[in-house]
Amino acid sequence: MDFRLTDDQLALRNGFRELLAGRFDREALRAAVDRGTLDRALWRELGDAGLFSLRLPEARGGVGLGLPEAVLVFEEAGRALLPGPLVATHLAAGAVPGADTGEAVVTASDGALVEWLAEADDVLGQDLAQDARPIRSVDPLTPLHRVGGERTAGPDVVLPPGTNVVTLTLPPDATALTAALLTAALQLGSAARTTELAVQHARQREQFGQPIGAFQAVKHLCAQMLVRTEIARAAVYAAAVTAEAAADEADVTGACVPDAYEAAGAKLLADDAAVRNARDCLQVHGGMGFTWEADVHLHLKRAWVRAGQWITAAEAEELVASRL
């Protein structure tokens, strides 16, 4: 047993971090917020970098890596606040033409809300025909459509022309578990990033003649942010690693499924870390944190969106409880 990252995994993570720092830095993030649409050129670059084809076998044109590597890369995407239906497109690689290369944008329907529907070429999951309407999304970088449920609006439904509905070959619960784990990895990256932002600010911002980070009240907020992040990291990485092990035993390639209990726990703790860290980061930033000037609100809003995707807190808690 050596739970730590291998040299190859560290290199992969660092490489992806550098790529995103160069291609999607803070300025690009703010520009994306202003634009509000998906950057198709960036999407293809992400495809070229292997984000979507990472777990596709090499024989099928993929990178041939596993879930632990996917989790590391998605953590970086979460850290950079990279927009777009990343998880669904990654899951669609190999099943939807063009998803692996980033030529296609694929979203998924896992419940009442669907992200990036208007810009998606394909949708994974249920048939959304005629039953989706746009809502004013809380996250400026995640457009949302409301589907099903107690819809009252009339014909303002816009399904993009040519939208295909694809059913994956994996059983839906397996897809959902993998999606939940990758979403948890995005949340983990966001939680780590807001911890860094809070610490940076606390070291620089001076009040009463010293950096605010010297005050225990601020220090303890930051310490708890790190604790939440590290707890979530242990859970997310473990869920990815144990899924690999299960797949090895079953001799199934390309279709390893996280254990439901592990994935649910990881999602629960990562959601918690991302949401609560963003809130604490906002608090550390004081008045500035409550404005559009700081980035932290973008992390918080995205964390809220992700917390509602795939496995919610209530579902995760019930799932874990059912195994006790």
Add this chain to the structure above:
Amino acid sequence: MDLTSTAEEEVFRGQLKEWLAKALPTLPPAPDPLDWPGRRAYDTAWQRMLYDAGYAGLHWPADAGGRGATPTQHLIFLEETERAGAPYVGANFVGLLHAGPTVAAEGTAEQRARWLPPVLRGDEIWCQGFSEPDAGSDLASLRTRAVRDGDHYVVSGSKIWTSHAEVADWCELLVRTEPVSESVPKHRGITWLAMRMDAPGVTVRPLRTLAGSTEFAEMFLDEVRIPVTDRVGEENDGWRVTMVTLSFERGTAFVGEVVACRRALGELARAARENGRWSDTVLRRRLGRIGAEFAALWRLTQWNVSEAQRSGGVPGTGGSVFKLRYSHARQELYEVAAEVLGPDALDLSHPWNQDRLSSLSYTIAAGTSQIQQNIVAERILGLPKGR
């Protein structure tokens, strides 16, 4: 990232399970948790059984009398002994988890030969003389004074929260050998001594905890003579030695308890299903969340052990991260236990209620949560020191 066991580790696990299945039924009945002399006898008997079977000081280096097992093997040991319902280290806690590893890391060859084998055999019990009435969290401001007199130190002062003092043979004692002054900051001038508990001038007054136990005591030291040869590390270098001790305390001391908590959580869920409380969605969801917390804490333990394995065995600051979350999760666990019990939560004869009371100490002992948060903020996140 790899969480699978090697073939060797599985062999080790198999042999251990086999031995536990045979050994545990031969243990005498467990004493009342409040009976410390009884617990000393019980805990040391178990330690002797471990020693005879070759499992004592598993993670200690071989040249300190241990088995030199890998941290992973140690983890397997803790996992399987807890799973089998074996006793926890109990009265052997300080010797096996603090003083022993410190002597193994910092002691001379003679000191290792004198002190380590009796700890491993369960012949001698150690207690911890760190805190003082006016120096708890601010440990470095301790005032118990040691004055050199030939080849002895003469020690006077008082200690508090001295775990297992009532039944201990030795005490790991922190004393001040250099008064604080402008040129001597309070972290300097501290020395780590091993003191015999039956030395003239040592008076122990047990303190009753809110859980009813006398597991710790006040200790009064009146001109106690301690040979200079019983000093571990250099004079005035005790703070550094202590940091070694505390990193052991925070790094590994709670590992086995996570397994115990996970077992308790399973029992709690079973009890809730039997008494009908399981149909309460709020309660069920709280149990689910705690289940996820403890699963993650176990994974964090594996992470920390992997780190320690690479760094040569001394646990790092990851222990503070672990302890902060664990101490809270443990308290939450027994809060939910009280909800499952309903009216029986007020009956002290139910063991969960004893555990509920004991859990209150976890955010205080071994560095309060507030101190741990300072450690995380200053040493890991690099925030400035302040007040």
